[in-house]
Amino acid sequence: GQQVMQIPQYQHVQEGEDFTTYCNSSTTLSNIQWYKQRPGGHPVFLIQLVKSGEVKKQKRLTFQFGEAKKNSSLHITATQTTDVGTYFCVGSSNTGKLIFGQGTTLQVKP
Amino acid sequence: GAVVSQHPSRVICKSGTSVKIECRSLDFQATTMFWYRQFPKQSLMLMATSNEGSKATYEQGVEKDKFLINHASLTLSTLTVTSAHPEDSSFYICSAPPRGGTWNTQYFGPGTRLTVL
Numbered sequence: 001g002q003q004v005m006q007i008p009q010y011q012h013v014q015e016g017e018d019f020t021t022y023c024n025s026s027t028t029l030s031n032i033q034w035y036k037q038r039p040g041g042h043p044v045f046l047i048q049l050v051k052s053g054e055v056k057k058q059k060r061l062t063f064q065f066g067e068a069k070k071n072s073s074l075h076i077t078a079t080q081t082t083d084v085g086t087y088f089c090v091g092s093s094n095t096g097k098l099i100f101g102q103g104t105t106l107q108v109k110p
Numbered sequence: 111g112a113v114v115s116q117h118p119s120r121v122i123c124k125s126g127t128s129v130k131i132e133c134r135s136l137d138f139q140a141t142t143m144f145w146y147r148q149f150p151k152q153s154l155m156l157m158a159t160s161n162e163g164s165k166a167t168y169e170q171g172v173e174k175d176k177f178l179i180n181h182a183s184l185t186l187s188t189l190t191v192t193s194a195h196p197e198d199s200s201f202y203i204c205s206a207p208p209r210g211g212t213w214n215t216q217y218f219g220p221g222t223r224l225t226v227l
Contacts, residue, residue: 006153035218042203042218043154088153098144098205098216100153 002027004091006101014109019076021104023089032065032072033090037103043088046074079108113137114206116219123194124227131189131222133160133204139184140206144216145177148201160187160204194226 006023013019023032031050035043047056049065049072056063062075072089089101113136123129133143141162146154158179159167166179178190187206191198201223205216 042221044218045216097156097159100146100155102153105151 002091002099004089004099004101006089006104008104009102010105010107012107012109013079015081016078019079019083019106020073021087021089021106022071022073023091023101024071025091025099026070028069029091030069031092032069033092033098034063034072034074035088035090036085037088038085041085046087076106079106081108081110084108114204114217114219116202116204116222118222119220120223120225122225122227125195126193128190128192129194129224131191131202131204131224133187133189133206133219135185135206135208135217138206138208140187140208141184143181143187143204143206145179145187145189146203146205148203148221150201154203157189160189162187191224194224196226199224199226 003026004023011019031048033048034046036046037043047063049063052069053067054065060077064073074087076083084106086103086105088103091099115134115136117132121129143160145157147157148154156169157172160179160181162181162184168174176192181187201221203221204219207216
């Protein structure tokens with residue numbers, strides 16, 4: 001079936017370092033969304049990318065959607081301790097169902 | 111933003127008992143709600159799609175007789191884990207797109223942590 005692979009599974013960084021997580025889908029996606037889940041919490045919507053090659057920024061976060069609409073990345077510049085959590089990419093299939101990537105858990109050392 | 115609530119937030123039950131989890135959309139109507147389960151340090155796995163006024167659609171490998179879903183109104187969907195066993199212990203999360211909106215916009219409930227002894 002349709003899958004969204006996300007790497008790395010875990011990332012430990014020193015505060016101030018950059019962080020990137022990557023997602024790759026087995027099929028073309030209609031759009032991709034990114035969510036953040038804090039420990040013990042529920043996923044919170046960050047952003048949605050729809051267009052091929054789209055790049056969006058939210059302060060220190062940069063989101064990209066690949067030209068083929070099969071891959072995406074989230075880059076955080078100069079991480080802070082508040083960035084700790086698990087980041088999920090979520091692909092939207094042509095049937096409308098959400099397909100979650102495995103998530104990347106980010107730890108930031110102060 | 112739109113709010114989705116879940117009740118209870120935590121439940122501990124004995125093996126063999128049934129547990130009902132409620133998912134409510136508080137300030138919008140939802141003809142469709144989704145139920146996910148999440149094992150520790152793993153991603154969310156879609157279990158089923160709950161449809162108001164009709165039968166739920168279950169994902170492959172999910173037993174519909176074990177996980178009963180009822181979507182009786184436009185603001186409430188319930189998931190009942192019947193004859194629960196320790197392997198059913200998990201974090202159950204619901205989500206809902208606002209009625210008339212696309213499934214691209216979904217609001218997640220806070221989740222219910224089920225522990226089966």
